[in-house]
Amino acid sequence: MAAWLTLGMLLAAAGCASCHLSVRHQHWLTRPLPARPARLAGAVLLAAALVALAQAMQVVVAVFVFVTWTMLVCVALPHADALLALYRKPPQ
Amino acid sequence: MRADLIRLYKTLHTWTGIIAGLALFIAFYAGAFTVFKEPLARWVAPPMTALSVPLADTPALITRTLAAQPAAARDFQITLNPDAANPQRLTWQDHPEHGEEHDSLGAHHYAATLAADGSAAIETTQPSQLTELIDILHRVVGLPFDNDITRAVMGVICMLYTLALVSGVILVLPTLARDFFAMRISANLKRMWMDTHNVVGLISLPFHIVMAITAVVFAYHDGIYALQNKLFHNGNLSAAWAGAKPQHASPRKPADLLPPTELLARSHRIAPDFIPTSLQYVQVLGPRPTVRIWGHDDSSLSPRAMGGFVALDPYSGKVLSADFLPGRQNAANTTLASFFALHFGTFGGSVVSWMYFLLALAGAWLFYSGNLLWIESRRKGGRKAGRKSEPDEAQQGAPAATQRRDVRALANATVGVCLGCVAGISLTIVAGRWLYGHVTDLNAWHWYVYYAVFLASIAWAFWRRAARAAVELLWFATAATLAIPLTSLVCMIGLLPGPWALTDASGVDFTAFAGALALAWMAYATTQRVRHGEAGSIWSALPEKAEAGTESGA
Incomplete structure (x- = not known):
C-alpha cells in the first residue's frame, strides 16, 4: 500500500505543480510554461495519480485521498511561490 | 454579473464571515488537534508503571469482574494494546442517570485487573480529559459545555459558515480564471490578504463544504432523529434500531463467553486487513449480547471517529452486523459512512491525518485572514x-x-x-x-x-x-x-x-x-x-x- 500511496501522491503533486507553473502569477520560472501542454500534462499526471492511489485502497477512499492531497498541494504552491517572491524581491 | 448582485453577495459574505469567523477559528484550530487525539493523550498521560493482564487471561478477568461488579456487564471494553493513555486491559464507564447525553466529562471511570490471589481488583480511574476538552472546544466553537444549547449555537454558526462559503464563491466567480493561484506580493497589503484568503478558501472549498454540512447535521442530529421518528417510523425508531427479537431468553453466564482471541480470529477471517484495537462488550448478561470489535483499515472508510467495527455474538461468534466494518459496507452504508469519514478524516491512515491537520490549520487561517481583510478595508491610512x-x-x-x-x-x-x-x-x-x-x-x-x-x-x-x-x-x-x-x-x-x-x-x-x-x-x-x-x-x-x-x- 505504501508504495502505491507514495507514487500517487508524488504524481498528484507533480500534476498540480505543472498546472501551477502554467499560470502567469507563478514566480518559480522566469516565464510560465506554455498553458495548454502544461495543463494537459498536469491532467495526465493527476489521472495517473488517481489510478495509482486506487491500487492502494478502495476506489472511494482513493478519490477522497486524491482530492484532499490536491487541495493541500494547491494551497501550498501559491504560498510557497509568494515566499519565494518575497525572498527574491521584498515589497517596497 | 450585475454590480448590485455582487454588492449583495459581498455584504452577505462580509457579515456572515465576521459574525462566525472567530468562533470558526477556534473550531478549526482545536479541530486540527482532534485529528491527533491519541498521540496527545499519550503525551499527557503518565507512563505505564505496571504490566496489563495478558490477553490470554482476559476470560478470567471478565468472569471475575462481572461477578464482583455485575453493572459493568452493560458496557465494558477490552483494550487490545494497552499504552500510557489506556493502560488497563478492562475498563468501563458509569454515566450519571440524568446527565447530558453527549457529556463524556461527567462519567465515572473504572478499571479491573487480576490481583495476586486471582480475584478481580477494581479501581476508579481518572484518565486525562485533555483531548476531550480540545474536542469540546472544536465541537461547540470554544464554548465550555457540550449541551443542546451550545450545539444549537454551533449549528447557527455553521449555517452562517455555509452562507459565507456560497457567497464567497459567487464573489470570486467573475475573476476565477484570471486570479486562480494568484498570490501577489506587493506594498498593497489588502491585495495580499485578499489573495491568500481566496487561495485558501477557493482551493479547499470541498473540504469546507463537507465540514459545514456535516457540522450542521451533527448540531441538530437529535432533532433530525426526532423528526424522522415521527414522520417515517410512527414513533418506533428505537425498535427499528433494536433489530430482531432476542434469541436467548435464559440468563447468560460470563464463563460461556468466547475468548477474545477466538473472537479476533473470526473478525480476521471476515476482514483480513482490518486491524482491531478494542472489544466493546454490550449487555453480555442480557437477552441481546453483543461484542463490537473496533478497529481500522487504512485502505477503507471508517464510519466513526474511533474507527469501524464488526458486531458478533460473544457466545457463539456469529456475525450480527458488518454494517460498520470498513471495507465490508454496502453502497448505502458506504455513502453514509463517507460523511463521517470525510469530517473526521478516518481514511487513508496517518498520511490523511496529517493532511487534515494542515487543512484545518489553513481553515483557521482562512477565518483569521477574513477578519484582517475586513479591518484592512475599513482602516484609515x-x-x-x-x-x-x-x-x-x-x-x-x-x-x-x-x-x-x-x-x-x-x-x-x-x-x-x-x-x-x-x-x-x-x-x-x-x-x-x-x-x-x-x-x-x-x-x-x-x-x-x-x-x-x-x-x-x-x-x-x-x-x-x-x-x-x-x-x-x-x-x-x-x-x-x-x-x-x-x-x-x-x-x-x-x-x-x-x-x-x-x-x-x-x-x-x-x-x-x-x-x-x-x-x-x-x-x-x-x-x-x-x-x-x-x-x-x-x-x-x-x-x-x-x-x-x-x-x-x-
Whole structure:
C-alpha cells in the first residue's frame, strides 16, 4: 500500500505543480510554461495519480485521498511561490 | 454579473464571515488537534508503571469482574494494546442517570485487573480529559459545555459558515480564471490578504463544504432523529434500531463467553486487513449480547471517529452486523459512512491525518485572514512612521488617522480570541504534566488553565490594543507552544520529578516545535509591521504619540 500511496501522491503533486507553473502569477520560472501542454500534462499526471492511489485502497477512499492531497498541494504552491517572491524581491 | 448582485453577495459574505469567523477559528484550530487525539493523550498521560493482564487471561478477568461488579456487564471494553493513555486491559464507564447525553466529562471511570490471589481488583480511574476538552472546544466553537444549547449555537454558526462559503464563491466567480493561484506580493497589503484568503478558501472549498454540512447535521442530529421518528417510523425508531427479537431468553453466564482471541480470529477471517484495537462488550448478561470489535483499515472508510467495527455474538461468534466494518459496507452504508469519514478524516491512515491537520490549520487561517481583510478595508491610512524623520513637510504635518470604534474593537477581538486560543491550548497541554500530582482534579485544571489564558488574552488585547497585543501575544503563544517540547526535554533529563522521567520525545514535541517556529516568525513579521507601518493605523504601535489629542488612538 505504501508504495502505491507514495507514487500517487508524488504524481498528484507533480500534476498540480505543472498546472501551477502554467499560470502567469507563478514566480518559480522566469516565464510560465506554455498553458495548454502544461495543463494537459498536469491532467495526465493527476489521472495517473488517481489510478495509482486506487491500487492502494478502495476506489472511494482513493478519490477522497486524491482530492484532499490536491487541495493541500494547491494551497501550498501559491504560498510557497509568494515566499519565494518575497525572498527574491521584498515589497517596497 | 450585475454590480448590485455582487454588492449583495459581498455584504452577505462580509457579515456572515465576521459574525462566525472567530468562533470558526477556534473550531478549526482545536479541530486540527482532534485529528491527533491519541498521540496527545499519550503525551499527557503518565507512563505505564505496571504490566496489563495478558490477553490470554482476559476470560478470567471478565468472569471475575462481572461477578464482583455485575453493572459493568452493560458496557465494558477490552483494550487490545494497552499504552500510557489506556493502560488497563478492562475498563468501563458509569454515566450519571440524568446527565447530558453527549457529556463524556461527567462519567465515572473504572478499571479491573487480576490481583495476586486471582480475584478481580477494581479501581476508579481518572484518565486525562485533555483531548476531550480540545474536542469540546472544536465541537461547540470554544464554548465550555457540550449541551443542546451550545450545539444549537454551533449549528447557527455553521449555517452562517455555509452562507459565507456560497457567497464567497459567487464573489470570486467573475475573476476565477484570471486570479486562480494568484498570490501577489506587493506594498498593497489588502491585495495580499485578499489573495491568500481566496487561495485558501477557493482551493479547499470541498473540504469546507463537507465540514459545514456535516457540522450542521451533527448540531441538530437529535432533532433530525426526532423528526424522522415521527414522520417515517410512527414513533418506533428505537425498535427499528433494536433489530430482531432476542434469541436467548435464559440468563447468560460470563464463563460461556468466547475468548477474545477466538473472537479476533473470526473478525480476521471476515476482514483480513482490518486491524482491531478494542472489544466493546454490550449487555453480555442480557437477552441481546453483543461484542463490537473496533478497529481500522487504512485502505477503507471508517464510519466513526474511533474507527469501524464488526458486531458478533460473544457466545457463539456469529456475525450480527458488518454494517460498520470498513471495507465490508454496502453502497448505502458506504455513502453514509463517507460523511463521517470525510469530517473526521478516518481514511487513508496517518498520511490523511496529517493532511487534515494542515487543512484545518489553513481553515483557521482562512477565518483569521477574513477578519484582517475586513479591518484592512475599513482602516484609515495615516503617515508612515518610518518617514517621520525625513524632511517631508506634507507627511509630518498630516494628522494621523483616527480609526472607527468598531474597526478597533474587531481588531482587538481578533488578536485576543485567536492568539488566546492558540496559547490556551498549548498551555493546557503543558499543564497536564506540570500539575500532575500537585492538584486533586487535574481535568478541571485543564479547563481553568485554558479559559484563564484565553480570557486574559482577550482582556490584554483590548487593554494594549491590537498592534501591541498582537506582538506580545504572538511571543506569548510562541513561548507557550515551545513549552511543550521543552517540558519533554525537562522530563528526559530528569529535572521534572515524577513518572515521566524516562519519557521520550514524540511527534507531539516535534510538531509543537515546528508550530513555535511558525509563531515566532509571525511575531517577528508583526513586530516589523507594527514598528514601520503607518502611524495611527490599527497596526501601529505608536498611536498615542501619533494621535495626541485625537479620540483614543487606533
